[in-house]
Amino acid sequence: MSQNILLYNGSVIVHDEHDRVQVLDNCDVLISNGFIEQVGKDISPAKNTDIVDCTDKIISPGFVDTHHHLWQTQLKGHGLDNTWLDYFSDDLLQSFNYSPDDSYWGQLAGCLEALDAGTTFVLDHCHGCRTPEHADAAITAFADSGIRGVFAYAETFLNLAKWDSQSVIPRPTSVSDSYIQHLEHLAQKGSFADGRVTIGVAFDNYHLPRHEVEKLFHRAIKAGVKLITTHCGNFGTSAPQVLDRYSLFPKAEDDYTIVLSHGNYLDKTDLTMLSQRQIPLSCTPATESQGYCHFLTSSSLMQAARNALLLARLQKTLELKVQGKKPVKFDETTYDVFNKATIQGARAVRMQDQIGSIQTGKRADILVFTRTSSLSFGTAARQNPVAAIVGYSEPRDIEAVLVGGVFRKRAGTLLPILRNGKTVGLDSIMSEFADPRDIKDGFFHGNGYGSFIGTQLHYADNVYAGSWGVCPVQLSTSDTSNAHLGEAINEPDDQMSLVRLLTYANEIDIQGIAVTTSTWMPDKIDYESVVGVLGGYKKVVDNLNANVPSHASYPSYKYMLDRIHKGHPVYGRKSLNMTLSDGAKALTKAADAASTDDPLTVSIWGGSAILAESLQHVSRTRNEAAVDSFVEKLRVYAISDQDDTGVWIRLRYPQLMYVTSLHGFSEYTDATWNGISGEEYRHFDQGGPDSSIVSNDWLEKNIRLGPLGSHYLNWSFIMEGDTPAFLPLVQNGLGDVNKPDFGSWGGRYTLLDHSGQSKVYADTTDYVVGKNGKSFTSKFATIWRWREDYQFDFAARMKWSVNSNYSENNHQPVAIVNGSCGPASLKLKYKPGQSIVLDASDSWDPDGDELKYDWFHYREPGGAYGRGLEGFDPSLKMKPILTTQSPNVNITNLTEDGSIVKLETAKKLNDTLHIILALRDATEQPLATYRRVILEAR
Structure with a gap:
């Protein structure tokens, strides 16, 4: 859901009308309803604006990927050493073994890998859909992922009639009517996912009779296709020359464009023709260096930019070496390849008026880079933000990714996606890639193969709070x-x-x-x-x-x-x-x-x-x-x-x-575990916990x-x-x-x-205000302080045991803080004396119940100052009321429902703080899910 967002006080990378890059320090970007409304300093946001502190961070346009085969994500980890010919037999033909479900998960994983690396738009050359059902599944995944792009729909290369251990039998090569009809059906819909995904055409079979090629182009354009993409390389037939001979290159008055890819075997005639026609050429330097194998690298466009820069410089260096010379100046700079991944990429797909740069009126496809995730990037960013992004950045340096003003990655973590109205996290997606496969022999079994190569994602099988929402976590753990x-x-x-x-x-x-x-x-x-x-x-x-x-x-x-x-x-x-x-x-x-x-x-x-x-x-x-x-x-x-x-x-x-x-052997009266229910029998902390909900009644x-x-x-x-x-x-x-x-x-x-010398842990105490309003400092309170939550959660599960109707039962809410969810703690840095915003407004309940937000400072796990042992700090102007909260930490609501809060700390504070969000549904027996935020002073 789009909203008003203010990216506050960052270093904003902008372009002028000549594509020259400028970096505006201490600058804000205001986003409204998915568009960039204002770029400047000291912007005053409207009420309920999500304010994101970008101090010491870099705000960049999202990257534009002009050539990708997203469906091949399952093949990563296979064929890394394949040659061009190996690719066709071992890899490209694997589409024969894909089910529509395989197409969905491969497409989704590819989109998410791209988003994680900062790509906000992708031109997907999809030549892996052997049936309309495969294409529908891939488009659905494209839309579900949250990325923007063009789904360039192709009929499968060498669509096979049979493939087993004895034979490989291709179908007759042609442009089938069933494919064109399905393409027309999709194109006439206009777009998917509120305009984020549109339908294009991918086509490579220029060896076919002229009428076959023209039929596809004319019918596709008539149906509303705006973009056609094609490979051009050592395939025998020159795609540029065929397009020119058949008069299929777009003219000035035409409402479509053509994007060619690769082109490393084009001759001077072809290149001159493309230049005269102003046809963009998309390069993929790593795959072109090997011959062809799209899944040998990660989806990072900055990795591709570095490869392009280095390979171009190597080529020039080798040419000069033959002449006995050395390079004095290189033709391509870091700014040039940055532009190719942003504004020039947008221009190639005719979307320069919508994406590719940070400019008022454009769609808010934006990246936020942090300088604190890696030493190399952080050091370089202080010298030259653009050079740092091109030369040193990795996916982990990208703290946030927005597409159309919606966070798809936040706090360094990809957010869950919605599939059929239900949240799906990365751990669920990775579970679809868990079963081994024998790819080379053409036997795909199970739901996936391979992994996300080169990304900084961590996955877990942890189930968060037992709800339908399974969330990514910050640590790589298992159940x-x-x-x-x-x-x-x-x-x-x-x-x-x-x-x-x-x-x-x-x-x-x-x-x-x-x-x-x-x-x-x-x-x-x-x-x-x-x-x-x-x-x-x-x-x-x-x-x-x-x-x-x-x-x-x-x-x-x-x-x-x-x-x-x-x-x-x-x-x-x-x-x-x-x-x-x-x-x-x-x-x-x-x-x-x-x-x-x-x-x-x-x-x-x-x-x-x-x-x-x-x-x-x-x-x-x-x-x-x-x-x-x-x-x-x-x-x-x-x-x-x-x-x-x-x-x-x-x-x-x-x-x-x-x-x-x-304690003394068999002296169980002193044991902490009594806090589960023993106050009446053991005569401790009476009036503190609610004894009624542990009664036999x-x-x-x-x-x-x-x-x-x-x-x-x-x-x-x-x-x-x-x-x-x-x-x-x-x-x-x-x-x-x-x-x-x-x-x-x-x-x-x-x-x-x-x-x-020892790792024995024993009893300690918490300070808790009881049900009767009195304070208790007690080891038993470390358990009974949570009594309503653990009893109501147990009661809900026992109701599950006797009722299989999901809609009639209650289920735990999903807590999301600053875009992060999961059972592991969220770790952040804070500067003593300054405020920090914690945002749980993306939290949700699987039953649609209203949510209650209870934020508190859990003093005891922190240091001495964090626990408030050094007394009251008058600078915070806190009211002296009975509270479990430290006098050195103040939490105030920024929204009426308390979903967003501001945390203020005393200037002298230099301790680790544990801030807990207890998220509960507004039901008779509220179910709780927590988010522990660990703040470390910097």
């Missing part, structure tokens, strides 16, 4: 792996925790559930009770899956059943004198498959004997380096020690990240629903004491299993020893 070491289910709260865990099985990659002993049941295990709970899950898993996207589905009953393992039915360290248990074997295998980037979280609800077994086994069978590597891949969350192996583990493996409550109405809910028992002491050991893994944007001190639904824990 959170979890090995649950459950004590024997000899207490109601353990079985209750297992019920909750299963409702999050689509967000937590459960590698195994091991049944073990504990201090409460030291000599037996209860495998059957776990299987019984899974029996309830079996009956509801289809209902659960009806409420989540297919790529983030709940695992099958059999999958879960196969992952239940037994420990030894003996107490604690006695198991260390026995053969390795089934549970310990499974844990060892899961840890070996993990990595430091994708660690295995061991959530311990009972005794930790199985973990002790695994560690001892690894220590006895592997060298020291291998043991260290094994330990480094584990994250242990234990609610408390419930046998004698916890201390044993921590003493022997001090570099194992181990989170637990430390509330649970009866909201949780004990259906076959799975029937296993959620009544409690007598405390509800779900073990649940905090897995809540940090919930993908809601709050928790980070690598950062227990950040805080999550499972509580907050800090390092015991800052010397680096």
